[in-house]
Structures are given as C-alpha cells and as structure tokens.
Amino acid sequence: MKKPARIFSEVIKHLFKKPATSGYPFTPATPMKDFRGRIDFDSAKCIGCQICVRVCPAKAIEIPLSEVQPPAPAQVEGQPPVAAKKKFDCIMKLGNCVYCWQCAESCPKQALITTQDFELASVDRKQLRRHYK
Amino acid sequence: MSKITIPFGPQHVALKEPENFMLVLEGEQIQGATVNLGYNHRGMEKAAEERTYLQDLYLIERVCGICSHSHTTCYITNVEELAKAETPKRALAIRTLVAELERVHSHLLWLGVAGYEMGFETLFMYTWRDREQVLDCLELLSGNRVHYSINTIGGVRRDISAEQKTEVMKRIDYLVERTNYYIKLATEEPTIYARTSKVGMLPPEEALRRNAVGPTARASGIARDVRKDDPYLIYNELDFKVITHNTNDVFGRLVVRALELVESYKIIKQVLNNLPEGPIAVKVPMRIAPGEAVNHYEAPRGEDIHYLKSNGTDKPERLKVRAPTLANLQSVQYMLEGGWMADVPLVIAAIDPCMSCTDRAVVWDPKKGKKQTYGWEELRKMAIERYKRRGVDFSRLG
Ligand code: SF4
Numbered sequence: 001m002k003k004p005a006r007i008f009s010e011v012i013k014h015l016f017k018k019p020a021t022s023g024y025p026f027t028p029a030t031p032m033k034d035f036r037g038r039i040d041f042d043s044a045k046c047i048g049c050q051i052c053v054r055v056c057p058a059k060a061i062e063i064p065l066s067e068v069q070p071p072a073p074a075q076v077e078g079q080p081p082v083a084a085k086k087k088f089d090c091i092m093k094l095g096n097c098v099y100c101w102q103c104a105e106s107c108p109k110q111a112l113i114t115t116q117d118f119e120l121a122s123v124d125r126k127q128l129r130r131h132y133k
Numbered sequence: 134m135s136k137i138t139i140p141f142g143p144q145h146v147a148l149k150e151p152e153n154f155m156l157v158l159e160g161e162q163i164q165g166a167t168v169n170l171g172y173n174h175r176g177m178e179k180a181a182e183e184r185t186y187l188q189d190l191y192l193i194e195r196v197c198g199i200c201s202h203s204h205t206t207c208y209i210t211n212v213e214e215l216a217k218a219e220t221p222k223r224a225l226a227i228r229t230l231v232a233e234l235e236r237v238h239s240h241l242l243w244l245g246v247a248g249y250e251m252g253f254e255t256l257f258m259y260t261w262r263d264r265e266q267v268l269d270c271l272e273l274l275s276g277n278r279v280h281y282s283i284n285t286i287g288g289v290r291r292d293i294s295a296e297q298k299t300e301v302m303k304r305i306d307y308l309v310e311r312t313n314y315y316i317k318l319a320t321e322e323p324t325i326y327a328r329t330s331k332v333g334m335l336p337p338e339e340a341l342r343r344n345a346v347g348p349t350a351r352a353s354g355i356a357r358d359v360r361k362d363d364p365y366l367i368y369n370e371l372d373f374k375v376i377t378h379n380t381n382d383v384f385g386r387l388v389v390r391a392l393e394l395v396e397s398y399k400i401i402k403q404v405l406n407n408l409p410e411g412p413i414a415v416k417v418p419m420r421i422a423p424g425e426a427v428n429h430y431e432a433p434r435g436e437d438i439h440y441l442k443s444n445g446t447d448k449p450e451r452l453k454v455r456a457p458t459l460a461n462l463q464s465v466q467y468m469l470e471g472g473w474m475a476d477v478p479l480v481i482a483a484i485d486p487c488m489s490c491t492d493r494a495v496v497w498d499p500k501k502g503k504k505q506t507y508g509w510e511e512l513r514k515m516a517i518e519r520y521k522r523r524g525v526d527f528s529r530l531g
C-alpha cells in the first residue's frame with residue numbers, strides 16, 4: 001500500500017514538458033470571450049436617464065451633461081421647433097469599478113459598450129479617471 | 134517546565150489572513166489556545182443596509198473571494214423567497230453547476246495549501262496548475278475567474294451554449310484523471326500520511342458539541358451536508374454521495390476533500406447533460422415585500438447561513454451572514470490543544486479558514502494624520518447619535 005516517493009516518476013516526466021506558466025507580460029494574455037473588462041461609452045446613444053449611475057454598486061460611473069451641447073436642428077417651415085438632443089459625457093472611475101457590467105446590462109439604450117480590456121492598472125491617479133466624451 | 138504564552142498572528146507567515154491565536158506552550162506542546170477574531174472586519178452587513186438588493190449582490194459576493202457564489206446564492210435565495218419569485222429551472226441548474234465548479238476550485242486550492250503547509254510543495258505546484266482548468270471554466274461561463282457574478286435577482290445572467298458545454302466537459306475530463314492521481318498519491322505516499330495522521334484530532338462527539346460543519350465535520354464521521362439534509366437548487370434530483378471519513382484528523386480532512394472532488398465532477402456532468410430548457414431569469418420588482426427569511430447553503434467549507442429582513446423598500450433592513458469558518462473555529466481550539474507547535478499551521482489550514490468578523494475599528498484621518506481607536510462604548514454612542522439625526526432614538530435600548 002505505502003509506496004515511498006510516489007511522486008518521483010511524475011516529477012521526472014515533468015522535466016520534459018513545457019512550462020505550465022505563461023510568459024505574460026512578454027507574451028500577451030488573451031482573456032476568454034465575454035470576459036468582463038472595461039466599460040466604454042457611446043455618447044450618441046445615451047439619453048441621460050442615469051439608470052447606470054443608480055444600479056452601479058461601486059459608485060464608479062457618472063453621467064454629466066457635456067460642456068458643449070449640439071445646436072438645435074434648424075426649424076422646418078410650418079413645424080414646431082425641435083429641441084436639441086442633449087449630449088452627455090461619461091466619467092468612469094476605473095479604480096472604483098468592480099467590472100460587474102451591471103450598468104451595461106441595465107442601460108436601456110446600449111450606450112455602454114463592454115470590452116475585454118483588463119490592463120488598466122496605473123500608478124497615476126489621473127489615469128484611473130477616464131472622461132469619455 | 135514553565136509555561137509561556139506566545140501570540141500566533143495576526144501577522145504570521147503561516148497565516149494568509151490576519152487572525153490571532155494565543156498559544157500557551159509547555160516546551161513544544163500546546164496546553165491551551167484562544168482564538169481572537171476581529172482583524173478583518175469590513176462592516177459589510179452594515180454596508181448592505183445602505184444599498185439596493187441588486188447592488189448588495191455584488192457586495193455580498195465580496196464577503197469571500199473563494200466562496201463568492203455560495204454567499205450570493207444563499208443571499209439571493211432569501212431575496213427570491215421574500216419576493217415570491219419563481220426562479221426558472223434552467224437558472225437553478227446553472228447556479229448548481231457554478232456552485233460545484235466553485236467547490237472544485239476551492240478544494241483544489243485547499244489541497245495545494247495543505248501540501249504547502251506540510252512541506253510538500255510539489256503537490257502545491259501541481260494542484261494549482263490543474264486548478265487553472267476549473268478557473269478557465271468559470272471564466273468561460275461567467276466572465277470572471279473569481280467573482281463570477283452569475284446570479285441576478287430572479288435567475289442567472291448568462292446562458293450556457295453548446296460550445297461552452299463541450300469546453301467545460303473537456304476540462305472536467307482532464308481534472309477527473311488528475312484528481313484520481315492525487316487521491317492515489319494522498320493515500321499511498323507515506324510522507325503525507327506521516328505528516329497528517331493523528332494531527333489535529335477532533336473526535337465525533339467533540340465535533341458535534343462544537344458544531345463543526347462541512348469537511349471538518351465529515352472527516353470526523355458526521356454525515357452532515359446541506360445538499361443532502363435540506364436540498365436546495367436542484368440537488369434533490371442529482372445523484373451524489375456524502376463523503377465521510379473516520380480518522381478524525383488532518384489526513385481524514387484531506388481524503389474527504391479529495392473524494393468530494395470526484396462527487397463534484399459527477400454532479401457537474403449530470404447538470405451539463407440534463408440542462409432543462411427554458412428562460413434563465415424572471416423579472417423581480419426592485420421593492421421587496423416586508424418579511425424575514427433564513428436560508429442555508431453547503432459552501433465548500435461547510436454550512437453558510439444567511440438571514441435577511443426586508444421592510445418593503447428597495448434596501449434590506451438587516452442582513453446577517455454566518456460563514457462556515459466561524460462555526461469551525463470552535464473546533465480549531467480543541468484541535469490545537471495537546472498538539473505540537475509545529476503542527477499549528479497545518480491544523481489551522483485544515484479547516485480551510487476564511488476569516489471575517491468584528492470587535493473594534495481604527496479610524497485614520499489622512500488630512501490630520503491622526504489615528505484613533507474606538508472601543509465598543511464609543512462606537513455605540515456614535516451609532517446612537519447617527520440614528521438620532523435620522524429620527525430614530527436607540528438610546529433607551531440596553
Ligand atoms: S461595471 Fe459595475 S462597477 Fe463598473 S461602472 Fe458598471 S455597474 Fe459600476
């Protein structure tokens with residue numbers, strides 16, 4: 001029953017195998033499809049409903065009004081004037097975000113775009129606050 | 134011989150998390166041990182009261198990095214019970230699948246840590262390499278290796294496709310083969326046996342008296358498993374055995390966990406082959422009707438209990454988590470007494486500890502550079518004042 005050094009043959013076998021570890025960061029690492037990474041923003045789709053801000057568990061996202069607003073479309077003869085569509089920015093605090101994608105899932109307009117970006121660490125705080133316009 | 138008391142932790146190379154064990158030694162032998170908790174308190178239960186049920190899901194997930202799915206599933210079962218939601222069958226099956234994958238990853242992790250603590254680092258390297266396979270499965274199914282976030286109120290967030298199924302099956306087949314090798318190794322290699330046998334003894338009566346849970350109890354011959362005793366999710370439809378062992382020592386705990394891996398593979402295959410058709414989630418309103426619920430769940434480390442009280446708003450009124458480690462720490466004290474100093478790391482690691490609890494807090498104000506420690510009395514005073522500002526007076530409560 002007792003076999004001393006039972007692992008010995010396994011160890012010898014492994015001498016002739018490739019290393020199990022990957023060479024990252026020297027060889028790029030590819031996460032799985034649909035790995036939850038950084039959230040991107042498409043201002044053209046956003047209607048400023050703030051749902052994403054309300055569902056975010058980490059208070060990582062803000063949707064302020066853009067500084068520069070698009071002009072109202074020219075009034076068509078005989079029709080009431082159309083109000084300009086408001087434009088919104090997105091401030092993403094990468095250091096707060098827990099990458100749960102709940103915001104993207106709750107957004108009614110698919111204005112938040114999911115990506116597989118994961119190399120987001122930085123020693124500069126400013127880098128952790130992304131302002132998407 | 135005179136007795137000396139030495140502190141083991143909160144900062145100690147053998148402990149992965151800050152916790153303190155006061156050991157009374159007579160020579161090399163331990164005469165008494167006290168466990169002191171509270172170094173890892175994060176105020177999560179309180180924080181949960183300030184967030185919505187949906188946000189809490191991501192908070193509760195972070196109670197533990199290894200049983201993240203256990204905590205959310207237990208919490209969400211409470212929420213769904215209070216909301217009277219009919220969770221679809223397919224969602225329950227997917228939850229079960231992730232739960233078992235989590236058990237596999239946790240037990241493989243433990244096997245590695247145990248190898249490391251007994252000085253068998255080759256085992257540590259091999260098991261952790263193989264553990265990558267199950268982490269890949271979890272990443273494939275949920276989008277993250279550790280915090281899967283697969284649960285959502287009323288179901289799960291992601292479905293399983295046919296390709297994902299084949300991919301997971303492939304990896305599980307590899308793991309079955311490897312695990313069989315580890316089981317042989319653990320039972321035949323004399324060094325493992327010599328290092329773990331008769332170490333950290335916990336006789337069945339003592340395990341019962343101290344309310345041991347999970348593999349710690351099962352290694353003392355107590356067939357206690359929530360999956361069998363009070364089936365939740367779809368466990369009542371699955372075929373698996375409750376593994377017990379009767380050596381009452383660290384060796385028994387090793388064997389129980391290794392054999393449980395095999396049962397988990399069996400469950401994973403059954404679930405994948407019989408995935409019920411249908412939707413994966415139902416809509417649940419944000420506000421939950423007032424009520425109370427308690428549920429338990431067999432986490433990899435043992436029985437996890439959650440209590441939830443709702444008050445009709447979108448935020449819980451009270452959440453209480455009883456993690457399995459808290460139940461098992463009572464037994465650690467017993468296991469350490471009479472043992473040897475050199476066995477301490479191994480005995481503590483054998484319950485697969487995962488700490489979080491409370492007694493006091495330190496507040497550091499970086500602007501003023503001031504540090505202040507608050508005791509129980511002061512914290513209580515501050516809490517009463519805080520609630521007074523909100524219009525509730527607790528000062529008359531004892
Ligand atoms: S991914 Fe989650 S944490 Fe990050 S911004 Fe979206 S909701 Fe907030």
Ligand code: SF4
Nearest residue numbers: 046047049050052107
């Ligand atoms: S990103 Fe989506 S959820 Fe957030 S404010 Fe814009 S439209 Fe609403």
